Amino acid sequence: MSTTPVRIGALVPLTRPGWAEAGRHLLAGLELAVRDVNDAGGIAGSTLELVVRDTAADPQRAAAAMDELARLGVAAVAGEYHSVVARAAAARADALGLPFLCSSAVLDALTDEPTDWVARLAPAQSLGWRLYADFLLGAGHSRIAVVAQPSVYWASGTSILRDHLESRGGTVIDLDLRADVCDQLVDHRATALLLLVGTPEPAVPIVQSVRRDPRLAEVLIGAPAGQPEFAEWAASLGTDGAAIPFLRYLPERLTPLGARVGTALRERLAEAPSFVAFEGYDTVAVLAEVLRAHGTDRAHIAASWPRVAVDGTRGRIRFSRTPGIGVWQWAWPPIQIVDRDPADPGRFRLRYVG
Incomplete structure (x- = not known):
């Protein structure tokens, strides 16, 4: 291979307060895909190289990393998990003319204005x-309590839930995180509690309190943002962390590529790979195809988003313009609602498919 590598940046939360x-998992997927690309001959004979920067869930740190990566000459930037961080990175990508393929952040308003430089x-x-709200209604829950920390992401999620549920006869109740959550659930006669908070604090102690309160034995706990996906959740809560439905972005059946990648990710992580690891792999798979077809010129990479057609681990990936979304969007990845099985918290149960 050529001695001059093709470099792509990677934004990843690896330290607290980021969801490390x-x-x-995101980095494991990115790195595995880079290895596979290089084992298959690289990019036009050049090695693909990942330049990793830890965002630690800090938007300013992410913006500074984008500036640094642009100076280092990366062809594009991949990654990020936290929506508020990805939003800062997307704004800098647009300002710098640096292609950014966002792996995991879901906030609708990833940019204030439409941009050709960012895809997701x-x-x-x-x-x-909205699918999660439909699941709640279908399970008989119309009085939904929400406990949320201050954040653009959590506020956006609450607004989506409220609009969707209230238009269908449901009620969304905002709880005060500073007061006793259990007493508030009883007072408001809520049948479900949604955790729009970080983990392990304060999510884990809230779950433990609700599970131990006999008044709340029939209350469903939900975590749409996916906190129960990771092994740390099961290790912290055991069976208390089971039967808490969450969103994950996997199909009922992985593609043949996905099955092979899943095995390799399990070996790399020494645990079951999350959907985030597959998102990381697919990010590099897309960028590698773009780089092979269009070279390393940043403007050419950004112009290629609408022509992408890549078989990823979770299906065929294509980008399009979606109403209300200012970036090029894979419309749509597979969506499931799952929870951990109370009989075996290491196993996931499929509850709903979008």
């Missing part, structure tokens, strides 16, 4: 969270 476990693999929050 999600970042570890994860589904928009409005799609997934």
Whole structure:
């Protein structure tokens, strides 16, 4: 191979307060895909190289990393998990003229204005969270309590849930995180509690309190953002962390590529790979095809988004313009609602398919 590598940047939350476990899975997928690309001959004879920067869930740190990566001459940037961080990165990508393929962040308003420089693999929050609201209604829950931390992402999620549920006869109740959550659930006669908060704090102690309160034995706990997906959740909560439905972006059956990648990811992570790891792999798979077809010129890469057609681990990936979304969007990735099985918290149960 050529001695001059083709470099792509990678934004990943690897340290607190970032969701480091999600970042570890995202990076595993990115790195595995880079290895596979290079084993298959690289990019026109050149090695593909990943330049990783830890965002630690800090938007300013992500913006600074985008500036640095642009100076280093990367052809494009991949990754990021946290929506508020990806939003900052997308704004810098647009300003710098640097292609950014966002792996996992779902916030609808990833940019303030439409841009040709940014594309996204994860589904928009409005799609997934509306499906989650439909699931709640179908399961007989119309009085939904929400406990949320201050964040653009959590506020957006609450708004989506409220609009969708209230238009169908449901009620969304905002709980005060500073007060006793269990007492508030009883007072408001809520039948479901949604955790729009970080993990392990304060999500884990909230779950433990609700599970131990005999007044709330019939209350469903939900976590649409996917907190129960990762092994840390099961390790912290055991059976208390089971039967808490969440969104994940996997099909009922992986593609043949996905099955092979899943095995390799399990070996790399020493645990079951999350949907975030598959998002990471697919991100590099798309960028590699773009680089092979269009070279490393940044403008050519950005212009190629509408022509992408790549077989990923979870289906065929194509980008299009979606109403209300300012970036090129894979419309749509597969969406499931799953939970951990109370009889075996290491196993997931499929509850709903979007």
